[in-house]
Amino acid sequence: MGEHCCGLRVGDTVPDFKMETWEPEKGDFGEVSLQALKDRKRWTVLFFYPADFTFV
């Protein structure tokens, strides 16, 4: 991941990333990538949390 290995800052261009997903609306698994979201001109909100089955 090069220069952005560990800590993007506001104003930086985010390198592409890809993750496997669970899609509750479709009831199916999927895959998401930043590139695919950019291609569809979407805004992206990433909401990190420690683990499933946690509390706040």
Place this chain on the structure above:
Amino acid sequence: MTVSRDTKFVHLAWQREEKMLEKTKFTMAADPTGNVSRMFGVYDEATGLALRGVFIISPEGKLLNAEVNYYNLGRNIEELLRKVKANVYLGQHGDEACPVKWKEEGDKTLKPSAEMVGKVYEALK
């Protein structure tokens, strides 16, 4: 979309088990390697978990907002939505600024200018 280090299988199990997640519409992404968490600086090496971080990325791929809370503080979704709306608005109105109480399109914005310097109080009235 939400991200944790759990796999997509655990996301499925949690979303189906927890009643609060019954009506979930957002994508639940899996970052088992922690690589995406590391990219955004929320990977906690001590625990192997991701801190409670929120990031807003424009359609051009630019990081516009970053907020990180420690483990036991929840995030205010109203404020998150306000920031998303403000960023979308500012994407179309780059010469304006959304003040702290801006909530949605139509609310008062500021256009910074020489006349406004030191006169923000008057401009917001």
